[in-house]
Amino acid sequence: ERQQPLDGVVATAAVITSKQGALPLRTAFAEGTFGQNVRARTREIADSVGAVFAINGDYCGFRDDGIIVRDGVSYRDNPARNALCLFQDGTMQILDEDEMDVEALLTQGLWDSWSFGPALVPVANAVLFLASDLASWITGAALVVDGALPERYDTDVSGKNPRTAIGQRADGSYVAVAVDGRLPGYSEGMTIEELAQYMLNLGCVTAYNLDGGMTSCMYFNGSVISTPCGTANQERSVSDIIFVAPAE
Numbered sequence: 001e002r003q004q005p006l007d008g009v010v011a012t013a014a015v016i017t018s019k020q021g022a023l024p025l026r027t028a029f030a031e032g033t034f035g036q037n038v039r040a041r042t043r044e045i046a047d048s049v050g051a052v053f054a055i056n057g058d059y060c061g062f063r064d065d066g067i068i069v070r071d072g073v074s075y076r077d078n079p080a081r082n083a084l085c086l087f088q089d090g091t092m093q094i095l096d097e098d099e100m101d102v103e104a105l106l107t108q109g110l111w112d113s114w115s116f117g118p119a120l121v122p123v124a125n126a127v128l129f130l131a132s133d134l135a136s137w138i139t140g141a142a143l144v145v146d147g148a149l150p151e152r153y154d155t156d157v158s159g160k161n162p163r164t165a166i167g168q169r170a171d172g173s174y175v176a177v178a179v180d181g182r183l184p185g186y187s188e189g190m191t192i193e194e195l196a197q198y199m200l201n202l203g204c205v206t207a208y209n210l211d212g213g214m215t216s217c218m219y220f221n222g223s224v225i226s227t228p229c230g231t232a233n234q235e236r237s238v239s240d241i242i243f244v245a246p247a248e
Contacts (some may be wrong), residue, residue: 002225005198009160009179010187012226013202013217014053016174016244023090025174026119027057027070027112029240034068034075039237040194042217043224051243054219055164055176055229058116059211061239067097068171069106070240077102082119082149084166084208086112092168094119114210118153119205120165149200153192160189162216162228164191165209167199173200176242178218178226187227211238219243 002012018024028049030040035116045053060068069120077175079097086092099227101116102132162181168174173214177199179191199207214236216228228235 005201008186008188008195009181009190009194010227011179011190011198014176014218014220015169016053016176017172019206019248022084023088023111024244025086025112025179026051026243026245027240028243029070030061034041034061034070034239038062038120038240039239041235041237042241043219043235045238045241046219046243049243050245051241052221052246053176054217054241055166056211056215056217056235056238057240057242058114059215059238059240060115062211065231067100067102067113068115069102069110069113072106072111074102074106078192078245081110082117084114084117084119084206085110090172092125092174092208092243094122094206094208108126114208116210117206117208118155118192119218120192120199121149121167121204129222149193149196153196155192158191160194161192161212162189162214163192163195164210164216165195165199166210167202167204168201170205175199175204175207176218177202178216178228179212179214180227182214182229183227186231210242 042056065078068076088111094227163179165177180187218226218233
């Protein structure tokens with residue numbers, strides 16, 4: 001659903017669930033290869049793997065640090081920040097990379113990890129009242145009773161910008177968000193603090209900031225449906241995506 005969660009801000013939010021009980025989120029690298037300087041646009045990677053839905057990932061090929069695990073394979077183990085970790089049982093956790101034993105976590109079901117951030121949610125001691133549909137979440141039906149988000153986040157990209165985020169709700173479903181930005185009169189974008197509150201309002205008990213700016217992109221049914229910094233299909237080339245394949 002495309003919404004206007006704040007004045008002068010347009011965001012597109014998608015809820016992803018699995019009716020078969022299988023892990024619905026999948027990942028893909030540009031040209032099917034992990035490495036620096038291997039890049040393609042999100043829509044191009046999505047088309048290459050037959051995705052029905054996709055967002056950009058953490059652009060892991062842009063840097064040489066962080067812990068990168070995809071499809072149960074460790075590609076890089078150079079701790080640098082907090083990672084978003086997805087396990088085979090479908091649960092998402094945010095872990096400090098300095099404290100991660102990758103080999104041990106792989107035996108415990110670690111399937112994917114993304115290294116970008118900052119972590120947006122969880123909130124200590126937060127109590128969420130679950131709504132039944134996405135529209136209710138977006139209009140503010142998710143209430144936090146005990147707990148508050150930090151006033152400031154550690155980020156290299158402050159101010160209002162296009163953003164991509166992913167999170168998980170208490171019912172196990174996932175929420176993906178692309179925030180359009182840098183478009184005066186249409187959508188200015190969000191600060192990290194605003195994005196964190198938005199993910200919380202969408203019902204996320206875990207949420208994580210992925211690469212944004214010109215990288216930010218959401219793809220659905222063969223088309224780019226977000227407009228990060230202007231015309232769709234002019235987004236930055238990246239190294240990886242998170243996608244959903246058609247139901248088998």
